[in-house]
Structures are given as structure tokens and as C-alpha cells.
Amino acid sequence: MSDHWRRRIGEVARFFVVAQAATWVSFLLFNMLLHGWFVGDALLRDRAIPAYVLANMVGMVISYHGARGWVFPHRPPQQADGGWTAYVIINLAAMILPVGCLYLSRNVLGLDSALADNLSANGVGLILAFGARFLLFKRFVFRRPLESAPEPVTTP
Template identity: 50%
Template sequence: MTSSGRRLAGEIGRYLAVGLGATIVSFILFNGLVHGFNTAHVAPLNDHPILGYVIANLVGAVVSFRGTRSWAFRHRSTSHLDGGRTAFVFISVATMLIPMACLWISRNAMGLDDPLSDNISANVIGLALGNAARFVLTRQFVFGIREEVEALDGV
């Protein structure tokens, strides 16, 4: 494997690890909001799964940005004045539409509203598609400057 191939594989691995942590946070929060934190209480957003998904994933995006900035793409710099936060938020919100569309189709077009269907549509299918798009866009438009990486090649 070439140096750039190893570097890309490392970025993908670190990005997926950060994403896993953010996904766990989002998954727990989504299921608590939409399906209840325990069986004794009614879920606060049971009738509003899209809103629950947005709230849970905004919290997950904060976790994701911190991990992505400090670990997954730590060797990359950014030309954004705000350290890439605005671009990251824009990309996160835009790619969140993918799992939201999967959830909407499952709930409204297919009539499936049980926890398993919600999680398969939003947190498996939608998340996989959204995460792939988010990796490419984040790597290209948020942490795309390669000055530090090129300097490492000469070492």
C-alpha cells in the first residue's frame, strides 16, 4: 500500500471510530425521545420522529466535530476562519437529510412505525449513506488543506 493509501485508510478508520461514538450518542437519544427512555413513560416525541432525529443528531454532530477535528483529521489544517465549524455544520445538516428521508419513507410511505423499522431505516440504511457522503464532503471542504500532510511525506 502506498503512503497516501495508508494515510487515507487511517483517516477512514479514525473517522469511522469518531462516527461510531457520535452514533451511539445519537442512537440512545433518538430512541429515548421517540420510543421512551423506559417502558413506564410515554416518549416525549413519539409522534414527531423527524424532530427527535434532528435533536439527537445535532447533539451527535457536536461529538463528531470535536473528534473529527482533534483526532480523525488532526494532521490537516483548514482555511476557514472559524476552524471549519460553519462548513461542518452545513455538511452535517445537509447529509442529515439522507437518513431523515429514509425515516420519512419508512414511516409515511411504508407505514412502519415500530422501533426496529425506525432504527433500520434511519440508523442503518440512512446513516450508512449519510456517513459516506459526510466523509467525502468533510475531507474535501472542511479539512482539505494538505500542507501538514505533504510536510510529513518528506520525513
């Protein structure tokens, strides 16, 4: 396997680990807010979309710092804010997919159980958004410095 593909596989694997950590935090917070897991009374009972958005904003902060420090440390910030604005915009755009799945599950199909909420938003929706976020983050947030040479392409 070429060095190029080893680097790519390493980036995807690290991105997946960071995404999993952020997702678990978001998952637990979402269920605490909406279904009262571990706390009893749910703060946002019957307000699934605000609960999802709030929980995922916390996950977004975790994800940014993990990606900046571990997944793409070799790609220094090109923007004054370290890419934070682009990162937030991409996350909010990608959040449309799981929020849409949650909306359809609750408002079209009439499913409002914790299982249905989690399968629609944290299952189907996150799977749809994962690949898009990786490519968009790499392209717009964690870019290779302009002065660096392109990565060598080797043929097997």
C-alpha cells in the same frame, strides 16, 4: 502498501470510530425521545423527524470535535470558525438521506415501530450518508493547508 494508502486507511478508520461514537449517542437519544427507552414517557412521541434531527445535532457536536482533534488534526482550520459552519451545512445536507428514509418508512409504508424507525434512519440512511460526509468533510472542512506540498504519490 504505500505510505499514502496507510494514511488514507488510517483516516477512514479513525473517521469510522468517531462516527460510531456520535452515532451511538444519537441512536440512544433518538430512541429516548421518540420511544421512551430508559426514561418511560417519550418526550417527542409520534414526532420522529424532530426527534431524529435533535438527537443528531448532539451527535454532530461530538463528531466535529472527534474529527477535528483525532481524525484530521494534521489539517488545521482554514476558516475563521475552524470549519464549523461548513461542517454543520454538510451534516444537515447529509441528514436529508436518513430523514428521507425515516419519512418514507413512517409516512409511505406506515411503519412506526422502534425497529422500523431504527432500520430506516439509523441503518439504511446512515450508510448512505457516511461516504458522502467523509469526502465532503475532507474536501471542505478539514482541508490540507494551502502552503503544504502535495502528498507524494508512490507507485508499487
